[in-house]
Amino acid sequence: MQHRASVVLFSLIFAATVASAQDEHAGHDMSHDSTKAGPAVTAGASGILLGTVASPGINNRTLAEGYLTQPMVMAMLMTPREKFVANLTLNFEGSTLDRGELNAGVYGEGYIDRRHPHTLVHELVGTGNFNLHSLRMSLTAGKGFVPFGTDDPMSRPFVKYPVNHHLAQVLERALVIAAIGSGPLTLEASAFNGDEPEGPYDLPDWDRFADSWSARVTVRARMLEVQGSAARIESPEHATGGGLDHRKVSLSARYASNGRYALAEWARTREGEGNSTAFTFNSALVEGSMAVGVFKVGARAERTERPEEERALNAFRTPRPHSDLGIIGITRWTVLTTSVGTSLPSYRGFRIDPFVEVSTQKPVATASPAVFIPGDFYGKSRLWSFSIGARMGLGMKHARMGRYGAAQ
């Protein structure tokens, strides 16, 4: 019933957005004149029709599935001179991706080798912007992206998420962010609830608000952006507390100009109690994309360490929360991905961008003996994923996801 209601809601909002389609523009690069008298509202909707073949998906079986993935409706309200900006992103994956999307290596929130659906209220934040002499300052509150790590994969060139999503981003938290910038330098600090969502319709646990923090420093020079960030997240996987805490660091360099994009990032999460460390997970990733004629080509290489957990009757799920604090080993995933896409002519602002994406993964246990032996579990030591689909959108879209106010 909840799913059906969400689908209906998404359809209504999508139709309404089509009916009132505004000029296409790129996310927070506002196309309207922000100095005009009244507040401006922009809106958009997007989604990806996707077919994926995973070979082997599991137990030496080839799996082929189709989805409507990343279905979202977005809206933004902006007062003159951007004194106040409100962002809303509704994500309907709870209705369309209940079983998860085949995505070998990806894990988190009770899903493994399938990407979990995001929460319905993906982002609902308000940001007040202030200027003092040469300083840019902002205060953001609501539910959204924690200032840590790199942009959300949803706003990057590939449909399949990197394995490091839960190492390199922190999202869907009730948060307060203070940001201050001067020239090329921006500092952000936040307080938020540590608990991860327990389902697509879950809300942050307000009892745990501000039990976790993050800080990020960003330096921009021309088209290059370098960030370093750290976060301490209390018991993200046990909503009631008492689980392992995560101490995270991230370093990245990002380049974007004239249709060319590149990102190099390194991230590390240490799980433990107090100052002790029980497990450490590292990730390194480079990716890029560029226009070649009418095509946009992209490539990504990633090496990420993943915790292995006991699986449920559904082998793509893990009991959540765990019954103990232990894991059943660490697997190092080496993943290579390439994609080619193009944009069809838009019709009344309606965009269709077809693409194909191919990925290969090689998981290896980092210790021996191992409970989880990838070659035995999957049936082969090397896995392949083939995807074909079309990104569809109307109205505004997020050029980037994960930064607010003075940090944008």
Add this chain to the structure above:
Amino acid sequence: MSWRRTTLVLVAFAAACGGDKGTGPLVIDPPFDLTSLGQGAVNDRFTAELWVNGNTAYTTTWGTRTVNNVQARGDAVKIWDVSSSQPILVDSLIVTGATTLGDIQTTPDGKYLVVATESAGSIVIYDLSDPRKPTLVTRFTNADIANGVHTSEVQTVNGRTYAFLCIDPRGGESARLVIVDITDPVSPSMVFSQVMGSPFVHDVFVRDGIMMTALWNDGIAIFDIGGGGRGGTPAIPVRLGGVNTVGGKAHNIFWYRDPVSGSKRYALVGEEGPGAIPTSSIGDVHVVDVSDLANPREVAFYSVPGAGVHNFSADEDRGILYAAYYNAGVRALNIRGDLGECAANQKAPDGRCDLRQMNRELAKGPVDAPVVYVWGVHYTGGRLYASDMLNGLWRLSTVP
């Protein structure tokens, strides 16, 4: 082993087996080896819990093991003939719908076998008229235990038999303790259910009408359920006291009763830290003085560098605690006498006595074994068994 050491060990054990067993500690330095007397191999699944009933042993299975692309879930109970030193697998049974069998134990009269299931929570009761051929009596579940039964302790209180179930937290629901009256195994009935632990209630130990619960980061709590003189029953437990053990993560409890002195002064608490099966583990044994049940206090500990403790079993007559120690195998500790009094150089900075410094470690093993990850131990009838996730069932020596 040199003749001098052999003599020392034999004299020490002779002392332990007779004379004034309720006083001085047994000291064997250095520890001797728990040698393997026999092994029953299990290679298709991961072995977990263990219970021995006479000449029949039962081992459960855990998680998913994949061998040659064949995946086997932890839904099997292996049935062993242990009439000789070499455990012989004689049969097995499959519990449908289970991913892991959380616990296994026979009723005190040995007539029934109780098996706990995860991730679909239930207890399954089998008739043991033929111990080698258990027959299903009933499978009990309800909304309170559906999230998964992580452990199940079966004990008798005032003539009735109960299963004390620790239920997994799942999907936003907290862990809880559920007590089920299984006196009539055909018709179990839940008599108590309450959210407990932070974030888990993980295990229970029941003796003489007193229930001790391992509440993870809330330490341990002690309840009168019929033997504490406070009017408690299994249906209405009355809390007597509790203590937060150092480091939290209280996983399991054993309450030692010295058969000679009658002393029930110490409860031993296992701490299970975050480990990676089957290569690492962490967590100490904590000794809690429970002579005043309303004000228990931790007085001592035992630690193994590079390994963590799991389940316990004891040879109470000789005052020996056997502790499964995952990647460190099995450790035997002398728990007789005063564990809370020690010399200054045997104390940790926080004042607790260190059983290792007190030379309370008696033995370790199994030796001459491949890499092990020992889940559980069971001492019964003068015999010691260990369940090893990687290798199956071991019979170990208990003397040098």
